[in-house]
Amino acid sequence: MTIPVYVFTGFLESGKTSLIKDTLMDPGFNDGEKTLLLVCEEGMEEYDDEFLKKANTSIVTVGNETDLSYAFMKQCDSLIEPDRVMIEFNGTWNFTKFLDEEMPFDWLLVQILSTVDASTFEVYLNNMRSMIYEQLVHSETIIFNRCDENTKKLYLRNNIKAINKSAQIIYESKDGTINDLKDDELPFDVNADHLVIQDDDYGLWYMDALEHPSKYEGKTITIKGKVISTHVDDIPEAFVFGRFAMVCCADDTSLIGLLCHYKNSVDLLPKEWVEVHAKIAVEYDEEYQGDVPILYCDHVTSVEPLEDELVYFT
Secondary structure, X not given: OOEEEEEEEOOOOOOHHHHHHHHHOOOOOOOOOOEEEEEOOOOOOOOOHHHHHHOOEEEEEOOOHHHOOHHHHHHHHHHHOOOEEXXXXXXXXXXXXXXXXXXXXXXXXXXEEEEEEXXXXXXXXXXXHHHHHHHHOOOOEXXXXXXXXXXXXXXXXXXXXXXXXXOEEEEEEOOOOEOOOOOOOOOOOOOOOEEEOOHHHHHHHHHHHHHOHHHHOOOEEEEEEEEEEXXXXXXXXXXXXXXXXXEEEOOEEEEEEEEEEOOOHHHOXXXXXXXXXXXXXXXXXXXXXXXXXXEEEEEEEEOOOXXXXXXXXX
């Protein structure tokens, strides 16, 4: 019998325990199955005996990162004989290393969920970016809780998408209900026929254009970036244009770029900073598996490099 494994990641006090409790009490999820719950850190909220009995859950505390080994998990499996396994992971442990750890042969990792306190996300991102990256990069679902009217949805979403493009993002209010946050106002007029994107707004425009490409189809754009490559496979008179966003740390960046068609692309130099004036088209991309914006350039002009070349999403 296959035993599904659900892993919950996130920092201490980010809401992992509350999410696990809610999940175990959901009649659509729990129909009396026996659950093994491996708890790798202790927060303010605890699992009392009454709750564990009601949820038919056996809890095992994991004190050290090295303890979460194949032998340990196999022993727990033999003693508890669970129908499923839930792991409340420690926010300071190396999650990638854990994923490389062999599990008992009948255990199957089926979902990774992460919880994030929206009110402290910016502080953590500015001071512990590599740890946030480690917790969120593998997640299928990321839940921002404790959202309120001051929560900046664009800031949260764009920073997450720079880390983990495929993650589903859910926003919750302080009372635990789903928060249908309105999109923040973009710092440029999306209704204008000609968009002039300021240097600091590159990331905001790029993420919005990638998520809603049809919004920009047929518009003209002026924007600065770097020539990444002048050789695009099987596409003549084209180059890759973009900028880099910090993902994990200053030494780990991700290209957020676009394909540009330009008849004089052979005259461009890799790493050259340019300002492009182009028409935006929307075309299907096999690798992305969806529609993406493509730039058809009228003019490409060399410019001075930006003082800060990295992209931010504020």
